[in-house]
Amino acid sequence: MNSLLVRTRSVFNLCRIAMLGTEKNFTSSSVTRAAFLLSLPAMVELLIESMFVVVDLLYVSRLGDSAITIAGIIGTIILVIYSIPVGLNIAASSLIARRIGEGKPKMAGLTAVQSIYLGVFAAICFSTLAILFNRQLFYMVGASEQHAAEGDLYSKIRFGCIIFLMLRVLMNGIFRGSGDAAMAMRAFLLAFVMNALAGGIFIFGFGPIPALGLTGAAIGNGIGNLSAVIYQFSYLRYRQHNNLVIGRQQLMIMPAIMKRILRLGSAGTLQYLIPASSWLLMIRIVSQLGEATLTGYIIADRIIICATLPAWGIANAAGVLTGQNLGARRPERAEQSVWKTGLFNMCFLGCVSLVMILFTHEIVGWFTTEAAVAEQAILYLRCMTIAFFFFGYTMVISRALNAAGLVRTVTLLYVLMFYIVQLPLAWWLGVGMGWGSRGVFSAILFSELVLVTGCVIIFRAGKWKHIRI
Numbered sequence: 001m002n003s004l005l006v007r008t009r010s011v012f013n014l015c016r017i018a019m020l021g022t023e024k025n026f027t028s029s030s031v032t033r034a035a036f037l038l039s040l041p042a043m044v045e046l047l048i049e050s051m052f053v054v055v056d057l058l059y060v061s062r063l064g065d066s067a068i069t070i071a072g073i074i075g076t077i078i079l080v081i082y083s084i085p086v087g088l089n090i091a092a093s094s095l096i097a098r099r100i101g102e103g104k105p106k107m108a109g110l111t112a113v114q115s116i117y118l119g120v121f122a123a124i125c126f127s128t129l130a131i132l133f134n135r136q137l138f139y140m141v142g143a144s145e146q147h148a149a150e151g152d153l154y155s156k157i158r159f160g161c162i163i164f165l166m167l168r169v170l171m172n173g174i175f176r177g178s179g180d181a182a183m184a185m186r187a188f189l190l191a192f193v194m195n196a197l198a199g200g201i202f203i204f205g206f207g208p209i210p211a212l213g214l215t216g217a218a219i220g221n222g223i224g225n226l227s228a229v230i231y232q233f234s235y236l237r238y239r240q241h242n243n244l245v246i247g248r249q250q251l252m253i254m255p256a257i258m259k260r261i262l263r264l265g266s267a268g269t270l271q272y273l274i275p276a277s278s279w280l281l282m283i284r285i286v287s288q289l290g291e292a293t294l295t296g297y298i299i300a301d302r303i304i305i306c307a308t309l310p311a312w313g314i315a316n317a318a319g320v321l322t323g324q325n326l327g328a329r330r331p332e333r334a335e336q337s338v339w340k341t342g343l344f345n346m347c348f349l350g351c352v353s354l355v356m357i358l359f360t361h362e363i364v365g366w367f368t369t370e371a372a373v374a375e376q377a378i379l380y381l382r383c384m385t386i387a388f389f390f391f392g393y394t395m396v397i398s399r400a401l402n403a404a405g406l407v408r409t410v411t412l413l414y415v416l417m418f419y420i421v422q423l424p425l426a427w428w429l430g431v432g433m434g435w436g437s438r439g440v441f442s443a444i445l446f447s448e449l450v451l452v453t454g455c456v457i458i459f460r461a462g463k464w465k466h467i468r469i
Contacts, residue, residue, distance in 0.1 A: 015040060034337065042184070044313070062204075072302070073147065076280055080276045084166065084269055095261065102327045114257045171233075172187055175232075178244040181313075194220075194228075195221055199216065202220050204216070271411040285427050293437050299373065310348070311391060318403075326403075326467075349392045353386075404467050417454075
C-alpha cells in the first residue's frame with residue numbers, strides 16, 4: 001500500500017513539473033522522464049488546439065452547410081499561408097534546441113529574436129496579398145460566386161489577422177525549442193478560451209452586440225490569437241529564462257543568423273506547403289464528386305485533425321529531445337528517445353482509432369444532420385482510422401529528422417507521398433476509374449503507408465546523427 005502511494009505521489013509530482021515547466025534541459029535525466037516532461041504539456045496544448053478546431057466547427061455548423069464550406073475553403077487557404085510560420089517554427093525550434101544542448105543560451109535568444117523579425121515581415125506581406133486577391137482565391141479553389149460573396153468579409157478579417165496566427169505559432173515553437181513546452185501550452189489555452197468566448201458572443205450575439213454570424217467567427221478567431229501573442233511577448237519581456245537569454249544584444253538584426261533560419265525555414269515551409277497545397281488540390285478532385293461528398297470530406301478531415309493533434313505534441317517533444325541531445329553530442333540517446341516516444345504515440349493513436357471506430361456515427365452526428373453528407377464523412381473516417389497506427393511513428397520520426405537538420409529529406413518524402421502517389425492515384429481511382437469517394441479515400445490511405453515506410457528507412461540509416469546546423 002505504501003509503495004503504491006509513493007508511486008502515485010511520484011507520478012503526480014512529475015505531472016506537476018511537466019505542467020509548470022520548471023525543468024527545461026533534457027540531456028541528462030532518463031529518456032523516459034524527459035519524454036514525459038516534454039510530451040505531457042505538448043499533448044495538452046494540441047488537445048486544446050483540437051478543441052479550438054471543434055468549437056469553431058460546432059459554431060459554424062449552426063450557421064448551415066454553406067457556412068461550413070466557406071469556413072473550410074478559407075481555412076484551407078490559410079493552411080497554405082500557415083506554412084510560413086510553420087517553416088520558421090521548424091527552423092527556430094531546431095536551432096534553439098541545438099544551441100541549448102551546446103550550452104549557449106545567449107545564441108538561443110538571438111536566434112529567437114531573428115525568427116520573430118522574419119515572421120512579422122512575412123505576415124505583413126502575405127496578409128496584404130491575401131486581402132487584395134480575396135475573390136480570386138475563392139475562385140481558384142472552385143468556390144461558387146455565392147460562396148465568394150457570402151464569405152467576403154469573413155475571409156478579409158481572417159486574412160487581416162494572419163499576423164497574430166503567425167506570431168503565436170512561431171513563438172510557441174521558440175518556447176518548445178527552449179524546452180518550455182508548458183509555456184506554449186498556456187499560451188494556446190488562453191487563445192482557446194478567448195476564441196470560444198468571443199466567437200460565441202460575436203456569432204450569436206450577446207446583449208448590445210448583434211449576431212454577426214460567420215463574420216463573428218472570424219472576429220473571435222482573431223481575438224483568440226491576439227490574446228495569446230500579447231501573453232507570449234509579456235512572458236519574454238518580464239520573465240527570466242535559464243535557457244533563453246534575451247537582452248539588448250539579442251535585439252540586433254543579424255543577417256547571418258537570419259540566413260541560416262531562412263535556409264532551414266524555406267525547406268520547412270515547402271515541407272508544410274506540400275500537404276497544405278495538396279489538400280487544396282484534393283478539394284478540387286473531391287468537388288467533382290458532388291457537394292455532399294465535398295462537405296462530408298471537409299467535416300471528416302476536421303475531425304481527423306482534432307483527433308490527431310495531441311499526437312503531434314508527442315512528436316514535437318521527440319524533436320526537442322533530438323535537437324538538445326545532438327547539441328550535447330549524445331546521438332544514441334537521441335535515437336533512443338525517438339523509438340520510445342514513437343511507441344507511446346502509436347499506442348495513443350491506437351486508442352483514438354478504437355474510439356473513432358466505435359462511435360463514428362455519433363461523432364459525425366454532432367456536425368451534420370444531412371444523410372448524404374454524414375455517409376461520406378463516416379466512410380472517410382473509417383478508412384483513415386486504419387492509418388492512425390502508422391501516424392504514430394511517422395509523426396515522431398519526421399519531427400526528429402527535422403530537428404536533426406534533414407528538413408529537405410523530409411520535404412522530399414512529402415513530395416513522394418502527396419504529389420507522386422496521393423493526388424494522381426486519387427484522381428485516377430476516384431474520377432478516372434469511377435470509384436468515387438471510395439477510390440479517393442483509398443488513395444489517401446495508401447499514400448500514408450508509403451510515407452511511414454520512407455521515414456523508417458531513412459531514420460534507421462542513421463545519417464541524421466552526424467548533421468551539424
